[in-house]
Amino acid sequence: MGTATGSGFDTETLRQAVEGPREETLVSLYADDAEIRIVDRNTQPSHPMVLHGHDEIAAMYHELCSREMTHKMEQIVAQGDRVAFSESCVYPDGVHVLAESMLSLRDGKIVEHTMVQAWDE
Template identity: 60%
Template sequence: MTTMAAPSAFDTRALREGIERSDADALLALYADDAELRMVDRKTQPSHPLVMHGLDEIGAMLNDVYSRELSHKLERVVLDGDRLAFMESCRYPDGVQVLVTSVADLRDGRIVDQTSIQAWDEDEQAK
């Protein structure tokens, strides 16, 4: 008889607190050492996404994003075993908004593979 190991728990509360408190270190702690993150947007399109490997590269991106003058809100989280999906909305002081949707695979309660798609306001009328 084969038994399947129960998936390890991912800390969605830490995800929410990290995002909404702009805490890059708390967010980085949610990633495995060998994690890979792909970012798709207008500049880094699906055929050539920005790919970050490991904690150093992912940490540098998180530090950059969460050091900016932006408000961040975790809008939705879906956790199903070792799969995670979440949506984050961000707002600059001038009113420009950014929306990021991410899907990820988990191992031992940590993100190992993530793809994020982001879109943002680009014209003055969007403010």
């Protein structure tokens, strides 16, 4: 059973969308004016990749969900208008990815998402 935060956000819906992966459900969790900031080896903290708004976020999830890989939500913590979670992914060739995310919510939708990810090299 999922956990609804104080803002009405259901963590089980997030888990199912991530692990599906379910592109349309993932995109539907974001507010129209949401922003995603991604930090990794190529987009370091001083110059993160930043996606603004529904169209850019939808394009990212379209590309991500088209990849052949498995996704698993490892841990999730929700409190009030904040959600944090760990996700592990594996490509068919054995390459692993670990992502840590922090979400800020408004009216049950994600408005800010910061993700730090590490890939096998």
